Amino acid sequence: MIKILTLNNISLIGLEKLPRKDYEIAAEMSNPDAILVRSAKMHDIEINDNLKAVGRAGAGVNNIPLDKMSDKGVVVFNAPGANANAVKELVISSMLLASRNICQAWNYVNSLPLDNLKTAIEEGKKNYTGSELPGKTLGIVGLGSIGVQIANAAYALGMDVIGFDPNITIKSAWKLSAGVEQVLSVDELFLRSDFVSFHIPLLEGTKNLLNKERIALLPKDATILNFARDGIVDEEALMIVLDSGKVKYYVTDFPIDDKKNHDRVIALPHLGASTVEAEDNCAIMVINQVRDYLENGNILNSVNFPEASMPRAGKERLAITHKNIPNMVGQISTTIADSGANIVDMLNKSKGDIAYTLVDLEHEISPSVFNNLKQVKDILTVRGL
């Protein structure tokens, strides 16, 4: 049985992709072969020697200790783009919540006594007059799966859209509407945007990207939307301009403390990816990837390992993780050849310090070949599939 530990609720439609005759799935178990996770923090968990893969049913992987996983030869997968539409819809609705003062107006109506309600409504509405989106500028930091979808939707609504992403992929660039303008610095984006929306991963280099100096660049009445992660916006600095009224609203999916109660903060409970469709999409995508890795050694959409996929040939496949240093392929093929086994196909890929080799063999090999391979210095893991 292949053992799968789930650290969060994972969509049942996704879990159905794992046949129960071969897979045991539980929220608590020892020595799992793979872990499925959404937002649970994994930094302090012990990594058992049997662990081969982690599947993140979502996009962000800041809850997973990637270096630790790579050192142990554990492949971490995510589900790029699978929840992008869900986040896009919430960001577009949040711009409307902010521009039409909907949360504040709703609170106002809730607070009214029932006697004389009609008069109070008509008298109070002048305090919630809003503005419309067409002609306003939306600045998007990060034009990946989510950023591109928001850019195109906002452009279709008549907004002027500018975007900053120094590492935009060719795939994203192809999808981006021609009307979206690329800006060459994040400072220029802040200077020009009525709405700023972040769609970047939380990394060392993106912490406090919106800091005191950049907040000062924003036009009066700008709205900041953070559906990326807490930590990307310096909220202490932002509070000062929210207090002064220079910034109109801060809409965040990551409320961190009592700042959530500020009049100009619209705080949501990390809801961006919480739709039935997105949860199904993420689970199906990541589980298919984890299963293909466990059963065939193929790697698609890993954040710490190279892409490596090869149709199966021969009787047995070896999947070998090792350091990305010279002569590893030579040592692997020599060790296999010394046992008399014949290689019918082979693939070697690398990403950073990690390399991965798939070898298809004409016949099944003896356990001694595994042991010999495991003795090779700088080989991290060897699996026979």
Ligand SMILES: NC(=O)c1ccc[n+]([C@@H]2O[C@H](COP(=O)([O-])OP(=O)(O)OC[C@H]3O[C@@H](n4cnc5c(N)ncnc54)[C@H](O)[C@@H]3O)[C@@H](O)[C@H]2O)c1
């Ligand atoms: N609120 C939610 O529920 C929710 C849901 C999904 C994703 N997210 C967050 O959104 C992030 C983005 O998701 P995605 O699916 O679009 O990821 P993605 O990998 O497709 O896109 C991220 C983009 O950010 C760009 N980028 C990285 N650093 C940058 C920087 N300093 N300046 C400008 N651009 C930069 C990258 O080049 C990439 O194009 C995730 O990492 C996650 O933290 C939140």
Ligand SMILES: O=C(O)CC[C@@H](O)C(=O)O
């Ligand atoms: O799993 C979730 O609910 C949140 C996912 C989201 O933060 C992501 O990074 O994909």
